[in-house]
Amino acid sequence: MAEFVDNYSDLKELGIDCDDNELDEKFNRAADYLPKLVSNLDNDTLLTLYAYYKQGKEGVCGTPKPSWFDFKGRSKWEAWKKLENMPQENAKALYINTIEKIDPDFHSQKVKQKETWVCVSTLQGETNLVDADKTVVDLVKENNREGVLSLLKREKYELNTLDENGLALIHWASDVGSVDILSDLLSYGADINSRDSEGQTALHYAASCGHIDCVRFLLSNGALIGIEDNDGLTAIDVANDEDIKHLFSTSV
Template sequence: MADDNLDDLIELNSENDDLSEAFTRAADHLQKIATKIDNATLLSLYAYYKQATNGPCTSSRPGLFDLKAKSKWDAWKKLENMAKEEAKTLYVKKVCALDPQFSSATVPTQTKNNWVCISTLQQTEVIDETAKTVVDHVVEGNTDKLENILKTMSKDSINKLDDSGLGLIHWAADRGSLDTLRLLISLEADINLEDCEKQTALHYASSCGHYNCVHFLLENGADMNKKDINGLEPLSVAADKDIEEILNKFNFI
């Protein structure tokens, strides 16, 4: 797939919001580095792109002998009803992870090593209270409602990754919600839970500059030596000197 023409990955709709601009730049940048990327990763990016621009896959599956087209279709179809904004977010995040040199002021909430705070990229939309999921309550930091919901959930459910590959603890750390982190840990959330890219809550809190969350996670046993799929530890993605200092402090305790 690395040899394929990537036109279908860079024909973008013109939108003005920050996420769409970051998405556009990420797709443009991908064309420059595509030959250095493995087929599986390109296939994943293709799926996110199609979901972000076209929505869920509704076309018929290609014929048995068109293996390349069938692989693309399968990757896209697997995303099912993922929201376009979520697909754009994951696309930008993956391109940033692939090439640390990719950076621009147009990429919102960009931190050291070009990490992107996921929840700040989510477009804000009004969701009916009855339609909100547990993730919505975590992102909003609504601990009163969260506590009632979480107490009905099993430990496995609390630590389950969602369709975007994140656990509740990742969303809380990304959002900088200290009260939500406290609640999750009190209900046996795994403090070192890895997302789909082997990133922990400490990676998220560190990269997003949430000092109090970093301190809390470290005090409660977060492993600061955990590496993600790119070999980066929380210290490697620290947003600023204050985060670096506290991580270094705990490293010597």
């Protein structure tokens, strides 16, 4: 597992001996390679990589701390904030160094995917399961629409029951940003305004994760904007994306 450091070593000590252009090129290649590794990484390593990436790209964390209920956003913010004044070039070097330690052969691999950060569904630290052992929750978190439909057709499932994480299927579908699965769940009787253990609806999840297509779909299918979670916040309050905020403003 990657660890944070308190002293900012010279790049040569990290095995990164290159000029700024070369460092940026290696940093971008490492970021592009991350999706190939995500399924095998634990939460702490993912958060550490996220922090190095944000520090390398944007510098010192200057964004407001997310509210306590937004556990995924809060965890990412705290990981980034912990780096304090670490220079961007050091964060980039540490990011590269961490990817190299996870997969020493990454420089020899061809990379086709782009790095993206993930919502709580990927931060769960899932172990790899064979398809036969996967539950409908696993399949929703994988955005596996075909698998979800297959299970729903074969087995009776209480769609509005909260799992051990305090979420119903509709919350997971919003978290991963799947309009198709949301549509399927509603057709099978899921409550569009179902609340999780923190009082959040699917609309809260879609808004806080920046999934504008899900927000649009939920609103068009009767999702209530004014529902407050246990902290008194509505989906409008937790939206960070300006386009989503505008969408809400035209729907009120």
